[in-house]
Amino acid sequence: MHPQRTGTLAVPGAxxxxxxxxxxxxxxxxxxxxxxxxxxxxxxxxxxxRYTVVSYDPRGLSRSPLDGPADAPRADxxxxxxxxxxxxxxxxxAPDEEAVVLGCSSGAVVAVxxxxxxxxxxxxxxxxxxxxxxxxxxxxxHRALFxxxxxxxxxxxxxxxxxxxxxxxxxxxxxxxxxxxxxLPPEIREMAVRMHANLPVFLGRVxxxxxxxxTDLAALRPVxxxxxxxxxxxxxxxxxxxxPAARLAGLLGSRLEEFPGGHxxxxxxxxxxxxxxxxxxxxxS
Numbered sequence: 001m002h003p004q005r006t007g008t009l010a011v012p013g014a015x016x017x018x019x020x021x022x023x024x025x026x027x028x029x030x031x032x033x034x035x036x037x038x039x040x041x042x043x044x045x046x047x048x049x050r051y052t053v054v055s056y057d058p059r060g061l062s063r064s065p066l067d068g069p070a071d072a073p074r075a076d077x078x079x080x081x082x083x084x085x086x087x088x089x090x091x092x093x094a095p096d097e098e099a100v101v102l103g104c105s106s107g108a109v110v111a112v113x114x115x116x117x118x119x120x121x122x123x124x125x126x127x128x129x130x131x132x133x134x135x136x137x138x139x140x141x142h143r144a145l146f147x148x149x150x151x152x153x154x155x156x157x158x159x160x161x162x163x164x165x166x167x168x169x170x171x172x173x174x175x176x177x178x179x180x181x182x183x184l185p186p187e188i189r190e191m192a193v194r195m196h197a198n199l200p201v202f203l204g205r206v207x208x209x210x211x212x213x214x215t216d217l218a219a220l221r222p223v224x225x226x227x228x229x230x231x232x233x234x235x236x237x238x239x240x241x242x243x244p245a246a247r248l249a250g251l252l253g254s255r256l257e258e259f260p261g262g263h264x265x266x267x268x269x270x271x272x273x274x275x276x277x278x279x280x281x282x283x284x285s
Contacts, residue, residue, distance in 0.1 A: 005021075112248075131241060
């Protein structure tokens with residue numbers, strides 16, 4: 001296996017930190033929430049036996065600084081801009097081939113947009129629990145929760161906002177089995193420190209704009225065979241996480257793919273998640 005390599009890519013308004021591991025076709029892993037490239041550390045070695053695994057820190061998070069002073073006022077982040085970042089990364093690392101993509105959470109929102117806008121660059125996209133609230137029959141309560149989370153960030157700070165976010169998601173999961181305990185690999189323990197520092201960006205500038213974006217179903221329908229809407233089997237009662245993926249599958253006439261674990265399945269059970277992902281990527285279109 002090729003050793004892990006790191007690099008940077010200048011994109012409009014930011015400089016992206018990226019990491020690659022393994023050899024073969026490119027598998028781009030788009031992190032979600034406040035996570036960065038380290039989110040997938042637990043499953044990257046298994047995936048790298050078959051693919052060149054690429055992950056990165058999204059703009060404004062961890063080691064991917066935005067241009068300008070760090071304390072400059074910032075507007076909300078935009079899905080098409082993050083999608084363009086992923087497209088530029090593929091242009092650098094997979095210029096002459098179709099890539100496969102996994103996006104989780106807000107990273108899945110980016111992955112769906114990437115497929116809608118650049119379908120010729122992609123062979124398959126697995127979108128794991130994109131919080132696309134506008135696909136739900138009644139998005140209003142979930143919009144209100146996410147708005148409350150952002151307001152709590154501004155009035156009480158990141159820890160209180162994250163606690164309110166977790167409490168709100170747990171309301172829909174009463175009676176569900178708790179997340180399984182897991183021994184985090186060192187890379188993810190290292191990421192946890194960076195992730196905490198990223199919370200103001202995620203809760204303040206990503207959560208609401210990404211969850212409120214409208215999905216381009218007209219662009220996705222002709223390439224629906226390339227998209228795998230996915231959710232964790234432990235997330236079934238968490239409507240804002242499981243519901244949009246299920247609805248997306250229904251609207252596109254495809255099947256919802258259930259993965260091991262819950263919203264953080266890639267971290268909670270990385271070996272099982274990786275094996276399931278490889279099986280999905282092996283299926284014919």
